[in-house]
Amino acid sequence: MVYWIHIARAIDRVTLHRDRCSEVPSSVSSSDFWEGGWFDYPDKERALAAMELAGTSDERKCALCKP
Numbered sequence: 001m002v003y004w005i006h007i008a009r010a011i012d013r014v015t016l017h018r019d020r021c022s023e024v025p026s027s028v029s030s031s032d033f034w035e036g037g038w039f040d041y042p043d044k045e046r047a048l049a050a051m052e053l054a055g056t057s058d059e060r061k062c063a064l065c066k067p
């Protein structure tokens with residue numbers, strides 16, 4: 001199971017998603033961790049660690065895919 005995080009610097013939020021979530025874009029253009037974008041991780045622990053590293057004030061789990 002792959003997990004995705006979506007970093008939205010503009011609204012200071014990071015959101016965790018599951019692999020098959022409809023909100024995850026089918027193709028991800030190059031993203032910069034410090035600018036924001038979509039990032040995939042091979043397991044939930046690494047995704048959660050990346051969420052903390054992102055340092056946004058708002059950390060959420062997607063209400064659609066409930067990761």
Ligand SMILES: [Zn+2]
Pocket residue numbers: 016017018021022023024062063064065066
């Ligand atoms: Zn989701």
